[in-house]
Amino acid sequence: MPAPDVQTTADIRAAMADGATAVEICSTYLARVAAENDAIHAFTHVAGEQALEDAAAVDASGQGRDAAFPLAGVPIAIKDNISTRGMPTTASSRILAGFVPPYDATVIERLRAAGAVIIGKTNCDEFAMGSTTEHSVSGPTRNPWDLSRVPGGSSGGSAAAVAARLSPIALGSDTGGSIRQPAAFCGIVGLKPTYGRVSRYGLLAFASSLDQIGPFALTVADVAVLLAAIAGPDPADATSSAEKVPSFPASLGEPVAHPTIGVPWKLLEDGVDADVSTAFTTAIDILRSQGATIVDVPLPHAVYAVPTYYVVAPAEASSNLARYDGVRFGFRAPAGPNRSDLDTMYNLTRDTGFGDEVKRRIMLGTYALSTGYYDAYYVKAQQVRTLIRRDYDTAFERVDAVAMPTTPTVAFGLGERSADPLRMYAGDVFTVSANLTGLPALSVPGGRDPSGLPVGLQFVGRAFDEATLLRLAANYERDAPCWREFPPTAALASGIPDPTS
Ligand code: GLN
Numbered sequence: 001m002p003a004p005d006v007q008t009t010a011d012i013r014a015a016m017a018d019g020a021t022a023v024e025i026c027s028t029y030l031a032r033v034a035a036e037n038d039a040i041h042a043f044t045h046v047a048g049e050q051a052l053e054d055a056a057a058v059d060a061s062g063q064g065r066d067a068a069f070p071l072a073g074v075p076i077a078i079k080d081n082i083s084t085r086g087m088p089t090t091a092s093s094r095i096l097a098g099f100v101p102p103y104d105a106t107v108i109e110r111l112r113a114a115g116a117v118i119i120g121k122t123n124c125d126e127f128a129m130g131s132t133t134e135h136s137v138s139g140p141t142r143n144p145w146d147l148s149r150v151p152g153g154s155s156g157g158s159a160a161a162v163a164a165r166l167s168p169i170a171l172g173s174d175t176g177g178s179i180r181q182p183a184a185f186c187g188i189v190g191l192k193p194t195y196g197r198v199s200r201y202g203l204l205a206f207a208s209s210l211d212q213i214g215p216f217a218l219t220v221a222d223v224a225v226l227l228a229a230i231a232g233p234d235p236a237d238a239t240s241s242a243e244k245v246p247s248f249p250a251s252l253g254e255p256v257a258h259p260t261i262g263v264p265w266k267l268l269e270d271g272v273d274a275d276v277s278t279a280f281t282t283a284i285d286i287l288r289s290q291g292a293t294i295v296d297v298p299l300p301h302a303v304y305a306v307p308t309y310y311v312v313a314p315a316e317a318s319s320n321l322a323r324y325d326g327v328r329f330g331f332r333a334p335a336g337p338n339r340s341d342l343d344t345m346y347n348l349t350r351d352t353g354f355g356d357e358v359k360r361r362i363m364l365g366t367y368a369l370s371t372g373y374y375d376a377y378y379v380k381a382q383q384v385r386t387l388i389r390r391d392y393d394t395a396f397e398r399v400d401a402v403a404m405p406t407t408p409t410v411a412f413g414l415g416e417r418s419a420d421p422l423r424m425y426a427g428d429v430f431t432v433s434a435n436l437t438g439l440p441a442l443s444v445p446g447g448r449d450p451s452g453l454p455v456g457l458q459f460v461g462r463a464f465d466e467a468t469l470l471r472l473a474a475n476y477e478r479d480a481p482c483w484r485e486f487p488p489t490a491a492l493a494s495g496i497p498d499p500t501s
Contacts (some may be wrong), residue, residue: 005368007168008222010076024075026117027053031077033120033166040163041141042151043132044080044120045088051075054248055117061300070225072115072164077167079155080121081128084108085201087118092136093126095353096330104174105202106237107171107230111170113231120155125320126355128178128206128295130154131427134418135357142414143185144487145453147381148429149411152182155216159186162216170213170216175206176309177406177431179214179341180443184406184456187487189223190216191475194464195239195438198227199234207356210309210435220444220474225246227466238487243464243499251467253352255475259468261287262297262399271429273409279455280405286479287403288474297395297402301387302433308388309432310425312369312382321358347432362420381388389437396462399473406443430458440466445480446475 012025028050037480047054055073056062063072078084081091083101085108090096104112111118124133133141133156138341141156143149144164150486151160153171161184172179174192183190190212198213205211228248234240263284268277281471288294326349333348354362367375395402407427417424434441441459446457457476461469 005379007165007166007215007392009071010221012074012168013064013070015256017072022058022064022117023052025073026051026075026119028120036164036166039142039147040144040160040164040166041139042122042157042166043077043120044090044092044123044136044157045137047087048122049117049189051117051119052110054280058117059114061115063074063312064183069115070110071229072220074169075119075167076111076116077120077122077158077161077170078108078118079158079170079172081124081173081204081206082107082171083204084118084121087121089121089139090126090330092124092138092307093354093358095139095324095349095465096332097137099330101202102397103202105213106234108281109231116229121159122155122170124157124178125154125202126358127317128173128175129317129357129361131177131181131424132414132418133157134414135355137355140239140414143411145187149413149453150185152185153193154178154253156182158216159183159188159190162186162188162218165486168218169222171213171226171230172216173206173211173213174435175210176313176334176435177428178457179216179227179442180406180431180458181428183216183342183443184454185411187454187485188216188218189442189444190214191223191227191442191466191469192434192440193227193231193466194241194440196239197231197243197440197464199237199240201234201236201409205320207313208320209316210313212435220470220477221249222253222405223250224470225441228299241464247465248467248470252470252474254471256400256468256471258291258293259400259472260293260295260398261394261472262295264299264302264402264404265296267302268327268404271408271426272405275449276405276407276409276455278380279449280457283401283446283457283476283480287476290475290479295399297399299395299402301384301389301391304384305388305433306429308381308384308424309428309436310364311377312436313379314361314365315368318362321354321362326353334431334495357421357432388433390431392437392439392460400461400468402460404458404460405446406430410449410453410455434460440467440469441461442473444477447480
């Protein structure tokens, strides 16, 4: 179904230049959320009154007509593992039930300073561990393209919200694909920035050497605008980089002349669904027709990326999640029979507060870090991680970006894989390498399967070269036939008016 209007941040700003107020824009999106969220369950908290107050403040400030504030008055949805002062932040876990942080994450501070209006918190897999949002204490999000399917995860709520036009832009976090995979499943654009490009201060840590916050939007241009707003060094995060932040939106105007794009054809030989392969080959043909040279890149260690990731990520998670013990944050199990027994309180809190997938990761990670296994698993995984990075370094001597499908399949049915964790983990084959290497990676809508479900095209770039990824993707997006379409269940179809018309 072609969208009458794409509703980008620029559309919203144009409407404001024509006299619409931030309060009107915000009300329209809130009305859509009210109409659609029961079916999709993208939001776990809707900011309502608070959002309208923030929008009124933007109207009073005049930022909405000031070009220096391209996000002023633009609604945004935030994944629930990013700290928001005065709003619940639970990472979709029972153990953080009722937790309201006393401070904003750095990305939130920057968004507020830019005049963006936070309309709510979105559903995710518990502590961002998963690929479907099924591991959420509040139940799964549904894919707006087909409500019987998963939206992907772990940032599935953010991706579904944008795809269904419940929010024009959103933030997610990506530790092993959690922005790119749901972007692919929901037919939108998602970017994992280079490790260190965006401050992690205020992000509830899953695996600290892999986590990055990043943008979701309907278009590459909007991803560029949102990245520009949140990127840059932060004294509160020692791993944030001092690397210069280019003007991402401005750089979109200069397409990459005759790019060379590497494709790891060997890696794509096994385990990729035929429909995804077909869409990918078509996408590569479009890139070629635009003047790109396509070359084969071997990436010989990429086949080890999933087992490497599933040692490193749980190891770091087991350490990061030790802090949830019932003492400082959120949920505490009711006292046991012996009220003075601290261990019992810890154990009961963690036993009833964490879900099964989180417990599985804590156990895997604790095992991989324990005496006698540390060298065999954790150290080995770190060594393989270096080999994977070297493969990419070698590839980038010849290519401007590496392209591959974001995922080996399109969105699958709710419940279809939840009983088979290994099969679920295998679906991360194309996304985890970018986290293990720290490299930036972007997923852009790359066609549809015969039933109309979105397929993602992924570009991986050189460290701190998000600008090239954005330019390549923007160029691709111009000629790709599907990007202006929207899901049949979307809010626009429900008769809630277009806020920009
Ligand atoms: N699907 C991966 C996992 O389950 C990635 C999660 C993420 O990026 N947060 O760990």
